[in-house]
Amino acid sequence: MKRRVAIVGAGISGLACALRLHAIDPNLEIVVFEREGRVGGKILTERIDGFTVEAGPDAFLASKRGGLSLSRELGLEERMVSPVPKHRRSFVLSRGRLVALPQGLSGLVPSELKPILRSRLLTPAGKVRLTMDLVIPPRTAIEDESLATFIRRRLGTETYERMIEPLLSGIYAGDGERLSLAATFPQLRASELTHGGIIKGAVAQNQERASRDPAQSPRTGFLSFETGMSEIVDRALDVAKRNGVRFVLGADCSRVRAEPGGQPGYRLAVSRGGEDQVESFDGLVIAVPAWAAVPLLRDTVPGAASVLARFEHVSNALIVIAFPESQLTRPLHGYGYVVPRVEQRDVMAMTWVSSKWTGRAPEGQVLIRAFVGRAGQTAALEGNDESLVQLTLRELKEVLRLDVVPTITRVYRWNRGMPQYNMGHLDRVNRVETELARTPNMELAGNYLHGVGIPDCIVSGEAAAANLLADFREQARQASVPASPVAN
Ligand SMILES: Cc1cc2nc3c(=O)[nH]c(=O)nc-3n(C[C@H](O)[C@H](O)[C@H](O)COP(=O)(O)OP(=O)(O)OC[C@H]3O[C@@H](n4cnc5c(N)ncnc54)[C@H](O)[C@@H]3O)c2cc1C
Known part of the structure; x- marks a missing residue:
């Protein structure tokens, strides 16, 4: 039977x-x-007037077990695409201005010091504190701690608030003061215990990766499919x-x-x-x-x-706006930017979709996605869809100095969408x-x-x-x- x-x-x-x-x-x-x-x-990809619009996730991590293997089993290997390499950089909104995220971040944390020490993202005092990770002894207590406590303890408050917190907000829409280190980034705690610190651990990992035969190296970075995640x-x-x-x-x-x-x-x-x-x-x-x-x-x-x-779950919304390229005052060379909680803005991140991916917008059009809503910052979601569009247009004006007339707008709401x-x-x-x-x-x-x-x-x-x-x-x-x- x-x-x-x-x-x-x-x-x-x-x-x-x-x-x-x-x-x-x-x-x-x-x-x-x-x-x-x-x-x-x-996972929802919509095709609207020649645009390919992702209403939810826009990519998955190649290095994590599961995504790549299922894609291969389904015969999608040839359909997989990566973000445009020549635009490969992201920004952080820092004290009202966009500052490039330093190269050499491995996942969430630094694996190369030089680019961070040269970056304008941290003050000299913040950089000195970050390098203390190299000498601070590992914590011996075995209880879990919050991600914020851990990063502050190892890399300092400034690095946490200005560099790490906006990145982890992008993953969990969470509050680092409450997110569990053991449940989110246990490998960072393992680095502390095994290598004596986060930076030493990331450097060791990089060296190990570099020593592998490139043909045997697993695929890394983010992947999507030619016509989107759907x-x-x-x-x-x-x-x-x-x-x-x-x-x-x-x-x-x-x-x-x-x-x-x-x-x-x-x-x-x-x-x-x-x-x-x-x-x-x-x-x-x-x-x-x-x-x-x-x-x-x-x-x-x-x-x-x-x-x-x-x-606990957090609700969020994704606001999609397209506008003619002629309305840009400068090219959007990059994948977008993240916004630290300390900046106190409603938009927590923006992806410049048409720069990040090929073929997602018709010729001469720009497509962006803004994310609103993270743990403790969800008031803006109470407004209607039009207010979320207006909020995003204001964000474009204030941060990118762009006064745009949209070609299309869409709002996707994910009620209780992110588990904490x-x-x-x-x-x-x-x-x-x-x-x-x-x-x-x-x-x-x-x-x-x-x-x-x-x-x-x-x-x-x-x-x-x-x-x-x-x-x-x-x-x-x-x-x-x-x-x-x-x-x-
Ligand atoms: C805005 C956003 C952006 C994201 N970006 C990324 C990203 O870039 N990369 C990444 O890897 N992850 C990303 N994620 C996370 C990832 O998309 C989700 O964690 C994942 O898709 C969840 O899949 P799931 O099948 O577990 O749940 P869901 O996708 O929520 O599916 C559950 C299904 O169950 C159905 N259902 C619920 N209750 C019932 C019921 N009683 N009876 C019948 N059906 C029911 C629902 O309708 C739904 O279709 C993002 C998430 C969001 C919200």
Whole structure:
């Protein structure tokens, strides 16, 4: 008999899970339920009047496990594109002016000192304090600390506020004072312990990379696809459908109950087009945001539901504006800029899309994206879409001295879109996973568990598939073991 598996949520986590389930066991009957009328979740590329507009992520990290491998499995290797190399630099808004982010930053932290010491981003005192990382002994206490505390301790307050904080805001839309070091950048703590400091660790890593045969070196940097991030979603959907996976769109899953009478499996309540129905499945993967998983887990795994209800999320909005190139007063040579929290502005980052990527705007047009909303700075989101467009036009005027008349404008809102990996995150995830490990045939996947990036989500979906099938195998094994003879 075919086992039936339901996946709730068709974001990249759910899609990766569906593909992996079929790859491991082609005999499964897999059904994916998705609340929206489309698959992809936060990944959405729109084509508007010749522009390619990313409403959510615009790239993924090549070096992280998951993204590249799935792209290759889906035959997308030839479709992958990198940002335009000749514009490869980014800026930081510092005391009202754009200052180039120094070269030699490896991830979040410096791996070369010279460019930082030459940069105008830090004051001489800030630079001296940063180099003290080379001599400050490692902290011996083993408890976790916030990212802000750690970076301040090693590199100083100025480096944290002016250089590191805006970069990590760009990843988590979070507050460094609350983000957990262990849950976000454990490799930095490992550098401190192994090499004696962040800079020494980054330098050692660079040397190790340089010593490798370039042909063997893994791909690095950011990647997208020729026509945008939706390519990976569209291809995953095609392949999954060809493999017999069924997608039910516009299907809002509201509740999960265990099969009655101690039977294995679950009953999933689904509303679709005003109709409610309940379907039975042998296994279930819940691949939705943490807050959306709470009602689904409440009846079957209440302990996990109550921990998930405490996960914090931040809302944000992405404002897209295009305008004729003739309105530029100078070329936008770069990928864009980030804005430190201390600058106290509503826009936290801006990408100059048409400079960063080829073919995203028609000839003679400029395309930009502005990000609004991060932990503790979400007041601007209360305004309507027009106010967000006006805010971005003001930003263009004040920072880039551009008075533009837009060709197109779009606002994409991501309500509770970014999970916050705050202090205690690893403990909370551990508690949720322990509860789920005791619940057979049910798995979780998503961006709130072990990383927010697309590669992390893919890995989480694939791991959920492997764990679910391990449960099935264990049950089959137990069923085939003859009952032990009753001792007399
Ligand atoms: C603005 C923005 C920019 C980003 N930029 C990047 C970037 O450049 N690079 C990067 O790697 N990452 C980026 N991220 C993060 C990354 O995009 C997300 O973490 C990832 O796409 C989440 O995938 P997911 O499948 O876990 O969740 P989602 O994409 O949220 O998918 C979950 C799906 O579940 C559905 N769902 C929810 N509840 C139910 C229910 N009850 N019944 C049925 N369906 C339900 C939802 O409709 C949704 O489709 C960005 C995120 C945002 C918001």
